[in-house]
Amino acid sequence: MALSTATLEASDASVDRVRNDAGYAAGNLAMMSTKANHAKAANGFRDALRIVRDLEAAGSPAGGGLTVPQWARVAVLCSFVEPLTHEEASALPMLVLPPNRLRLFNPVQALQAFVSRQLLTPGWSQRIARFDALLPGKPVRRAFQMFFHALLPRVLEAGRTDEPMRARWAVEDARRNPLVMKRWTAFARMLTPTQCEDLLSRAAAKHRHAAHRADRHRQRHRRLEPRIARLCAPRGADAPHAGEPPGGLAALTRRRALPAVAPGHPRGT
Numbered sequence: 001m002a003l004s005t006a007t008l009e010a011s012d013a014s015v016d017r018v019r020n021d022a023g024y025a026a027g028n029l030a031m032m033s034t035k036a037n038h039a040k041a042a043n044g045f046r047d048a049l050r051i052v053r054d055l056e057a058a059g060s061p062a063g064g065g066l067t068v069p070q071w072a073r074v075a076v077l078c079s080f081v082e083p084l085t086h087e088e089a090s091a092l093p094m095l096v097l098p099p100n101r102l103r104l105f106n107p108v109q110a111l112q113a114f115v116s117r118q119l120l121t122p123g124w125s126q127r128i129a130r131f132d133a134l135l136p137g138k139p140v141r142r143a144f145q146m147f148f149h150a151l152l153p154r155v156l157e158a159g160r161t162d163e164p165m166r167a168r169w170a171v172e173d174a175r176r177n178p179l180v181m182k183r184w185t186a187f188a189r190m191l192t193p194t195q196c197e198d199l200l201s202r203a204a205a206k207h208r209h210a211a212h213r214a215d216r217h218r219q220r221h222r223r224l225e226p227r228i229a230r231l232c233a234p235r236g237a238d239a240p241h242a243g244e245p246p247g248g249l250a251a252l253t254r255r256r257a258l259p260a261v262a263p264g265h266p267r268g269t
Helices: 034-040 045-058 068-079 086-090 107-120 124-134 138-156 164-174 178-188 193-231 248-255
Strands: 013-017 029-033
Touching: 013 034, 029 034, 034 068, 045 068, 086 107, 086 178, 107 124, 107 138, 107 164, 107 178, 107 193, 124 138, 124 193, 138 164, 138 178
Parallel strands: none
Antiparallel strands: 013 029
């Protein structure tokens, strides 16, 4: 559901702390609906997860002001800012992408967010290929490819969109798929937290290098644009003095005598 602004409704956007026992800092803030913010209150990851399980066990579709899927999203959001074991964090579906400036405590979730965000902007295939090349060994690379080949079709099923929020929803919805989650978990557990951090660092460096090369190419193209425009100027019948060098044909013949063509020469017939 898209957030509203200043309507005094439960759908209005509000910014608050994700982890209530931490401060109001950029790394601990997220935007959510007023309704979700009030329901979340001081609940953390374990609390929200318990509410989800209790509602599912009772067969209730909602409780505490939110539906079961909404509580699941709150639980995942809160998990980002709480230290979890690598095994537990690897098995959590990314039902909500973290805000860009949120500080993620668990390296494998940071890696999951990085891979997911690649599908939000054009050029994702080149970026994923660069990431794939960084993976340590063929088994890990094969596991990642199996995961990504399960994720990609489910994102594309939502259709192409220029709306950033709808693109995020498509990725988040694809993450709910059991096969996608199974393959992600298998891939993620082949890595250690340290390896996840190393991959993120190297991938970021690769991205900066690629962006720098693209920027240099754009600058070079801009410098060449005037020269290209001159070279592509009209030279046909519409061009002024078409076919004449500066000074005209007479000036050329004065500077360089045209050779005589002998009778019977092929060019003279």
